[in-house]
Amino acid sequence: MDNQLPKPFIFVLSLVQGIVLTLLYRSVENQLWPATEPVWLFSLVTFTISFVLLTLLAVEQANIKKLLSYLLPFSLLLSLLGAYIGAQQYPIALVNNDALTAIFIFTALIASFKALMYIQQLIDNEAISYSQLFKLSWRNFILFAECWLFVLIFWGILQLGAALFNALEITFFSELLKKDWFWIPTLTLAFGFATVIFRGVMHIEDNISFLLQTLIKFLLPVLTVISLGFLATLPFTGLDKLWQTGSGSSLVLWLQVLTLFFVNTVYQYAADQRPYKIVIHRLVFFGIALLPIYSVIAAYGIWLRVEQYGITVGRCWAILVCLLLACFSFGYLVGIVKKRDAWQQVQSKVNIVMGVVILIFMLLVNSPVLNFQRLSTESQIARLNEGDVSIEEFDYYYFSSNLGRQGYLAMQKLQAQIQSIHPEQAMIIERMYVNPDNPEFEALAEQTSITEFVTHSMFWPRRQVFSDELIQAVFESLHFNRWTPLKSHSFYFIAIDLNQDEQLDYVFIDETNHSTEANLWLHDGTQWQSKYMTIDNPEQIKLLKTLIDADNIEVAQPKYNDLKIGDVLFKVRSNIDY
Structure with a gap:
């Protein structure tokens, strides 16, 4: 060679x-x-x-x-x-x-x-x-x-x-x-x-291959016993416990994959050659014949998830894998029914054909024909349009994190449709599409000016209430960089009397899709300083702008006053459920 x-x-x-x-x-x-x-x-x-x-x-x-x-x-x-x-x-x-x-x-x-x-x-x-x-x-x-x-x-x-x-x-x-x-x-x-x-030195590869095949030859009967034992107990336990794991279909598919791989590693020669003695051969024989049951179980589990939550990229792959494994399993079953112990004649033909089928599918999944991101996008949008999921419960983040360009295009279209009727959800979409790894955003972040910051912020009751010194102090406290570009935030300046001293207090709120932070800004006579404010947001509101536009702002008295013992101050958290 x-x-x-x-x-x-x-x-x-x-x-x-x-x-x-x-x-x-x-x-x-x-x-x-x-x-x-x-x-x-x-x-x-x-x-x-x-x-x-x-x-x-x-x-x-x-x-x-x-x-x-x-x-x-x-x-x-x-x-x-x-x-x-x-x-x-x-x-x-x-x-x-x-x-x-x-x-x-x-x-x-x-x-x-x-x-x-x-x-x-x-x-x-x-x-x-x-x-x-x-x-x-x-x-x-x-x-x-x-x-x-x-x-x-x-x-x-x-x-x-x-x-x-x-x-x-x-x-x-x-x-x-x-x-x-x-x-x-x-x-x-x-x-x-x-x-x-x-x-x-190709004989080295052949020797390594022989060693691995020998190990698998001893592992196949063990795997078959586990497989048959699982099937034997399933009628008594039912499928509910399997689905409760959250990965029941995956476990079944993995067992099927390993069994098929081990079987094809051991049974690769002429139909009249048996790698095991008769007892173990029969054990493996029945294990192979029952493999289609796993395909049925996995298909049922996948169907349940698709029926409940629609198609996702992960479920597309599960469907494809389940289909390919079913072709192998049912093909072997046909060979066993027709040829009995000479089933390897059919196995060989099935494997040759399925090798080409797998090759074709591995190419198709990277083409427009089987673009799983597109299929998932269409399925999830269809569930929204048909009312299977509400606009508030819709998983917007799945589109930005898993569906790439297809998700982006769908979200831009959805944002335009709901801009006027669901502004909070439209803002969620707008904030999502900021790529922190892109150099363009890093450059923009470094150039963010106070003018852009003011333009991007909302002031209540009006801009004139807030001094330029306060706005400058707030701006300098923020750190815009490629991880937190301006576009991913909504900023609110609120002026309201919080302690009933007939003097305005100033609150600055920084809102993103993932968190909301607020600080009370006070002037100590020489400079502006901030104090962190805790937030209780049980409804997970992510667009305060609509509430502020409606002047839905008021001072809320705490349910419990603070307790002071000497210089020790005890505060009751407002979000505790009594």
């Missing part, structure tokens, strides 16, 4: 990848194109990583052209999907869609490994068989893990060396490791070098 590897090609490809990734990294650091256009950035990064990675894992001297003829279109397809994921990052200043990016990376890896094992069989002119697909998938995964382990150890050694030279006050090496033009190509070259090493 080592003699068949085109080593110069591998090292040149790794170096080119390092150079391209360095340029892309610099564009992000300096906010230059393509970093300023996520569509291009995601597309280029996806192609650069996926094409080179898959090539390094499979290329040989004799198959370069044929391999590239398959990998190039697949990598271009992935880059197009990456461009779509990049498009879901707009508007950049207001949308934070890191969760979608993470999902894209994970699903693209699964799709890449699925595609690679089919491509490897095609270029070898072999009939596609499950046993060979299984062997290739384990080889590729272990090779990938070994290469990354090598890179991490290699980088750790470089860091250790730099630290040792730093101790001698030689900082050249530590400074060199900070240079992107050095560390990025170095790591890509290290990965390429690792592929040459480990692909030259």
